[in-house]
Amino acid sequence: MEQRLALPRQRSSSLILLGFALLCVASLVLGGGPDYGQLVATLDQPLSRLRWIVGDISEVAFYKHELPALGLLLGASLAHWAQQRGHRWQGFAICYGTGLWPWLIISSLLGLLLSHALWGWTLDGGAWQPTFVAFVSLPAAMVLLFGGGWRVAINGALLGAVLVTPASLLLVNYLCYPLQLPVVIGNVSGMALASVLAFILCKRFPALVRDGQRPEVAATASQPDYGLVWTLRRVLADFSEAPFFGNELASLGLLLGVLLAYVLAPSAPAYGSQxxxxxxxxxxxxxxxxxxxxxxxxxxxxxxxxxxxxxxxxxxxxxxxxxxxxxxxxxxxxxxxxxxxxxxxxxxxxxxxxxxxxxxxxxxxxxxxxxxxxxxxxxxxxx
Structure with a gap:
């Protein structure tokens, strides 16, 4: 198992993170940090579409910007590196100590890219669309439930793009928009309904998740005291729970990124709401x-x-x-x-x-x- 896990841990996940980091930095430097309205108005341009896709990574926290997305990925990468080496400053073990973070991030990112390949055209109308939902839902959940490996990661990404994204799109556009409901209701309802169907399919066709690699959860060094320090750490870690990271370093990167984005251009993150x-x-x-x-x-x-x-x-x-x-x-x-x-x-x-x-x-x-x-x-x- 250790040999089979080595490829994504040492190569694939590092290449993906490096690629996204370079894309984020390039979009920031070349794009000059346009506000959200400008971003939406220019989605037909490759750079603006790139910014939207990368911003989807921080969409779950309602930040929608490439800097918090970059911060989240870099913080999570650092947390995983520290966990693998047993450093005490790693914080709460990322992905609940399963060691599955490389597979989880591969599946989640692949699900995001496939979603844009299949459903990116929905953005052509100029209205906000939940293109981010596959990144924080079924692909990651399948990896955590069934284990790592290319079969689980790829099938999780495919099911996320084919089931979760269209379900959320339908609910947002035909329920939330007409009834003027917060779009998060459609986002998460689509995640739930599509995930139920996906897990039924996995039960009916176990070949979809066969041979999932399930490393043992890392043992906790000592029982936490649940005191003041633990409380503050836990609050910080909650900011990165939605993508299944649950780690202070990942959360810190997310928060530093959104605050930096706000300082540079107050009308850019959080949909230009300021x-x-x-x-x-x-x-x-x-x-x-x-x-x-x-x-x-x-x-x-x-x-x-x-x-x-x-x-x-x-x-x-x-x-x-x-x-x-x-x-x-x-x-x-x-x-x-x-x-x-x-x-x-x-x-x-x-x-x-x-x-x-x-x-x-x-x-x-x-x-x-x-x-x-x-x-x-x-x-x-x-x-």
Whole structure:
């Protein structure tokens, strides 16, 4: 197994990361950092389309920019390197200590590129489209559930591009846009429905995931004390949970990237909303409240989905209702208290051949649908 894992660890993943890093830097230097409106208006140009594709990597956190995408990938690469060498500063072991990060990132990136090859034409109409969804959904979940290897990675990417992306496209365009719902509801609902179908196919046709390589999860050196330092680390790691990284270095790269993008061009990240600071503050508060309130669950289970409001409720509320402190605080607190236990309740009822992330994304959809209008009422605005 170690010999078979060596290729993607040492060569493939490094080449992919290097290529994306060069593309990100080139797009920043050559493109001069246009704002989001300019980006959308020029998607027929190769450089702008490239920026959009790379920006999809940070789309799950609602940042939509190549700098946080680059930061996320570089931070995750550093975390994986540190994990392989046993450095204490690696933080929480990336990809939950499975050692599957090279396969996971290969499958996720391939799913993203295939999605653009098949569905990139949907951007021609000038409206935002969920082209990013395959990067943070089924391909990664399949690798974590069935193991690494080219068969699982490629089939996960194919199913992500063929099932997840069109499902989210349909829900966004024929449900969210007509009913004026936050598009995240369509994004994550598409992930859930398509992933259910994909896992049923994998159960019916096991050859799709045959010979998946499942290295043992790395043993934890010592039981965490769940004190102040652990709490702050956990809050930071939550920012990179959605792409299944769950690591402080990856999150730090993501956050430094979006803050740098905001400083260089405030109208470039986060869809040109200029609400980056309010969004990040709400996301951090949501994770902090969740980690503190659900500390007992963290202790008993070892992991709990306190990241959910970071990538759904809080940014959806801020973008829909504005960046007032009432919106930021209310969405963060309500999201932190409601979404994680709902996700666990749904995941418990899933069959064993399905990854539990399906419960997480369903919780995002349900919680966003219910909480955002409530926040609008509490904040004194229109729901």
């Amino acid at each position: 609400l980056v600071l309010q969004m990040v503050a709400g996301q951090g508060l949501a994770s902090l409240v969740g980690v503190l309130f659900w500390r007992r669950q963290w202790k008993e289970r070892g992991w709990y989905p306190t990241y959910i409001p970071i990538v759904s409720i809080v940014p959806a509320a801020v973008l829909t209702l504005g960046g007032s402190w009432q919106v930021v605080v209310a969405s963060a607190v309500l999201g932190a208290l409601i979404a994680p236990p709902l996700a666990v309740a749904i995941s418990r009822r899933l069959p064993g051949y399905m990854h539990g992330y399906i419960g997480n994304v369903l919780s995002m959809a349900i919680s966003t649908l219910g909480i955002v209008p409530l926040v609008g009422l509490l904040a004194g605005g229109n729901p």
